[in-house]
Amino acid sequence: MPWEHKAVLLSVLTVCITSLVLGVEERQRDECADLNNTTWLEYQQQRVKVQVQYLLLTRRNVDCAQMFTQETLTDTQQPSYLNTSLPTKVIIHGYRAIGSKPSWVKELARALLRVQDVNVVVVDWVYGASFAYNLVVENYKEVAVQISVLINQLQKNGCKLESFHFIGISLGAHVAGFVGTLFEGKIGRITGLDPAGPMFKGADTYDRLDPSDAQFVDAIHTDSDYFGISIPVGHVDFFLNGGKDQTGCARSRFASILIYFPVYGYVICDHMRALHVYMSALNGTCPLMGIPCFSYEDFLNGQCVNCDVFKGRCPTIGLSENCGISMSPIPKEQKLFLLTSSSPPFCAHHILLKLEVSRLDKSAEVEVTLRTGGLGKDQTDTTVYRTVLPFPLALCEINTIELKNTGARFYRQGDIHVKSVCLSEFPSLRHEEPLCVNNINIRRGAPWSHDLVQVCGFY
Numbered sequence: 296m297p298w299e300h301k302a303v304l305l306s307v308l309t310v311c312i313t314s315l316v317l318g319v320e321e322r323q324r325d326e327c328a329d330l331n332n333t334t335w336l337e338y339q340q341q342r343v344k345v346q347v348q349y350l351l352l353t354r355r356n357v358d359c360a361q362m363f364t365q366e367t368l369t370d371t372q373q374p375s376y377l378n379t380s381l382p383t384k385v386i387i388h389g390y391r392a393i394g395s396k397p398s399w400v401k402e403l404a405r406a407l408l409r410v411q412d413v414n415v416v417v418v419d420w421v422y423g424a425s426f427a428y429n430l431v432v433e434n435y436k437e438v439a440v441q442i443s444v445l446i447n448q449l450q451k452n453g454c455k456l457e458s459f460h461f462i463g464i465s466l467g468a469h470v471a472g473f474v475g476t477l478f479e480g481k482i483g484r485i486t487g488l489d490p491a492g493p494m495f496k497g498a499d500t501y502d503r504l505d506p507s508d509a510q511f512v513d514a515i516h517t518d519s520d521y522f523g524i525s526i527p528v529g530h531v532d533f534f535l536n537g538g539k540d541q542t543g544c545a546r547s548r549f550a551s552i553l554i555y556f557p558v559y560g561y562v563i564c565d566h567m568r569a570l571h572v573y574m575s576a577l578n579g580t581c582p583l584m585g586i587p588c589f590s591y592e593d594f595l596n597g598q599c600v601n602c603d604v605f606k607g608r609c610p611t612i613g614l615s616e617n618c619g620i621s622m623s624p625i626p627k628e629q630k631l632f633l634l635t636s637s638s639p640p641f642c643a644h645h646i647l648l649k650l651e652v653s654r655l656d657k658s659a660e661v662e663v664t665l666r667t668g669g670l671g672k673d674q675t676d677t678t679v680y681r682t683v684l685p686f687p688l689a690l691c692e693i694n695t696i697e698l699k700n701t702g703a704r705f706y707r708q709g710d711i712h713v714k715s716v717c718l719s720e721f722p723s724l725r726h727e728e729p730l731c732v733n734n735i736n737i738r739r740g741a742p743w744s745h746d747l748v749q750v751c752g753f754y
């Protein structure tokens with residue numbers, strides 16, 4: 296567990312250094328196809344704006360993609376590994392600042408193939424997606440039109456329209472959305488991984504991803520203040536850690552200026568987090584559940600702690616049908632919130648902390664520390680009365696709670712009488728009682744702590 300090496304200070308906006316998002320490109324065997332790439336020089340010399348080619352990966356050729364194009368797919372000719380009776384996942388990458396091929400495609404394809412026996416079709420439009428962002432945005436509909444021609448052909452060959460699931464990253468999400476528009480929402484599913492924001496925020500639903508583009512549309516938002524879109528675009532929209540800044544990603548006010556430099560991979564840490572969380576969710580180590588709420592502030596204040604609107608089942612990131620939502624009709628543009636940790640598998644337990652104190656004469660500040668048996672697994676929060684904390688372990692593994700009176704010297708409150716401090720975990724299927732300690736006096740400079748004797752039960 297990556298948590299073991301870190302003490303996480305919740306209330307402090309720590310700046311952590313992350314490794315580059317873009318991994319090292321893998322070497323390919325010669326006979327296997329790969330995504331294309333381009334250079335600025337080649338790009339300027341070419342007449343054609345958009346060139347789309349496709350890669351096919353299946354369980355029978357997980358590591359060796361077959362390349363095909365619109366022209367090579369006909370009624371009588373198709374890639375040998377394509378099985379038209381299986382569902383098809385279509386991966387669409389987004390903007391490529393320096394013309395390089397996306398390095399994560401194979402990992403995503405592999406993760407999908409581990410979960411489901413499908414055809415994975417990777418749309419390679421690196422050529423049209425590179426360099427000037429505004430020109431790339433001009434190209435995205437043309438790419439969608441080309442994809443729709445391909446889908447029509449695949450339908451002729453036996454694929455079912457409702458068995459297509461598009462997974463679009465960033466600008467690729469809007470490409471998928473426009474393919475959906477062209478098929479009048481009859482495509483099975485579209486998943487948008489941090490759908491692009493710049494030039495799309497104010498766009499008409501015709502021009503951007505929206506719930507009418509497929510039978511089910513889900514989206515994950517991780518960078519809605521820079522490269523991602525801040526508005527809900529699907530039936531359900533997961534806003535991770537509020538959807539703006541991700542734990543473990545360095546914050547940069549210069550993000551939009553740095554975009555054209557090689558540090559691009561570093562700068563898009565928040566943006567790429569959606570993809571990494573999605574791949575992690577496919578691995579299925581732990582559930583990443585979203586809690587419906589009106590706003591992130593309400594969520595953090597503990598106003599939303601259950602999924603009653605979904606009949607108790609919280610929507611889950613991943614491949615389960617309609618994210619596990621069984622109610623019908625499926626709601627639209629439903630905002631869902633969850634907290635994550637900073638590294639795979641990204642899951643965190645949501646601990647609700649409630650502090651009830653007697654009337655204070657002056658302002659006060661209380662630091663709460665939750666300790667578990669292991670080393671360094673602390674959580675600290677300088678807190679108000681009700682707050683939600685991401686915690687690496689389950690509530691039942693917390694064995695000490697500490698309170699410290701830490702108000703500013705001049706305005707300090709002498710003693711603070713805490714009527715009760717309560718912890719509970721949500722969403723809770725078992726409707727457990729919160730864990731409470733009542734009637735505590737915490738003096739300045741003398742931390743109070745209480746050991747909790749509890750055992751983790753079995754489900």
Ligand SMILES: *[C@@H]1O[C@H](CO)[C@@H](O)[C@H](O)[C@H]1NC(C)=O
Pocket residue numbers: 329330331332333
């Ligand atoms: C990508 O570019 C590099 C050099 O810039 C080249 O060696 C490589 O063959 C290219 N790959 C593809 C698939 O075009």
Ligand SMILES: *[C@@H]1O[C@H](CO)[C@@H](O)[C@H](O)[C@H]1NC(C)=O
Pocket residue numbers: 331332333334337338346347348422
């Ligand atoms: C790959 O990109 C190069 C330019 O970088 C282009 O000349 C070539 O036609 C592309 N190949 C395909 C199949 O798109």
Ligand SMILES: *[C@@H]1O[C@H](CO)[C@@H](O)[C@H](O)[C@H]1NC(C)=O
Pocket residue numbers: 378379380381
């Ligand atoms: C194609 O998929 C179907 C359904 O899973 C399976 O029955 C069939 O054997 C597959 N065909 C090939 C050639 O693998």
Ligand SMILES: *[C@@H]1O[C@H](CO)[C@@H](O)[C@H](O)[C@H]1NC(C)=O
Pocket residue numbers: 571574575578639640
């Ligand atoms: C998913 O699992 C595979 C195999 O266990 C592992 O190699 C990969 O790193 C995991 N990916 C993520 C994102 O957790």
